Amino acid sequence: MDRRELKMGAKEAMRVAAISPYGVTIIYGIIMFIISGVQKALDDWGMILFQTGEYEDLSQLSSYVLISLGFFIIYFLFSSILDFGYQLLCLKFSNRDSSMSYSDLFIGIRYLFKVLGLYLMMFIFTVLWLFVFIVPGIIATYRYSQAVFILAENPEKGILQCIRESKEMMIGHKFEYFVLELSFILWFLLLFATFGLASIYVNPYVTVTKANYYNALKPKAAADYEYTAFT
Known part of the structure; x- marks a missing residue:
């Protein structure tokens, strides 16, 4: 698959998008920054408890423990919904879908249990492979890499069906996908150099490129169906 073509297509899709991919990324980033800030405060609280010996109280x-557990559930909830919505929007950018709107970032709420179930199952399967060894765990992340796009485009499909179809799509393509991600290494270094500010451009660029990859990879039969992403 031509990586250069995928990337050029992503740039063009971002340029002609009905809404700003950078604005979407900023909204996504602000919400995750706030949530991560609360998590950091909880981590600091735990550190203080153990350093002062107050954990004996x-x-x-x-x-x-109760507050940390409760917030972990909240963090998983928000991060899953936002990540799903972000990938859905990037898929719409890729497809030049004029129905896109900023509210799509939160569309995962409509299918809350299915979205949470998909992310939870992918996490569980990946962790189980990590127990076998690190390399199989890494491979598993590539095996399930298309599942979210599949659900976004086909909301009627089940959780395990999306995972299974992703596994089938990635047969013989996992190394190719790894090379595609590796080709963004200089952009990822730019993120560190700019303390994350470059993510406003880099994140949509990378994710829309991955959406282009998904569109090029999915079975032709699926491509012939009417586009059914969330609207």
């Missing part, structure tokens, strides 16, 4: 320890 059961009331303090139980409060920390």
Whole structure:
């Protein structure tokens, strides 16, 4: 697959998009920054408890554990919904879909349990492979890499069906996908050099390129169906 063509297509799709991919990325980034800030505060609280020995106070320890567990659920909820919405929008950018809107970033709420279930199952399967060895765990991430796009384009499909179809699509393409991600290494270095500010451009560029890859990779039979992404 021609990486240069995929990337040029992503740039063109971003240029003609009905809404700003950079604006979407900023909204996504601000929300995740706030959530990550709360998580950092909880981590600092835990560190203080252990450094001062206050973890021996059961009331303090139980409060920390309960709040941390509750926020972990909230973090997983928001991050899954936002990531799904972001990938859906990038797929719409790739498809030049004029129905896109900023509210699509939160469209995962409409199919909350299916979205959460998909991310949870991918996480569980990947962790199980990591228990076998690190390399199989890394390979698993590529094996399931198309599942979110599949669900975004076909919301009627089941969780395991999306995962299974992603596995089938990636047969013989996992190394190719790895090379595609590796080709962005200089852009990722730019993220570090700019303390993440470059993500406003880099994140949509990378994700729309991956959406282009998905469109090029998916079975032709699926490409012949009417586009059914969330609207």
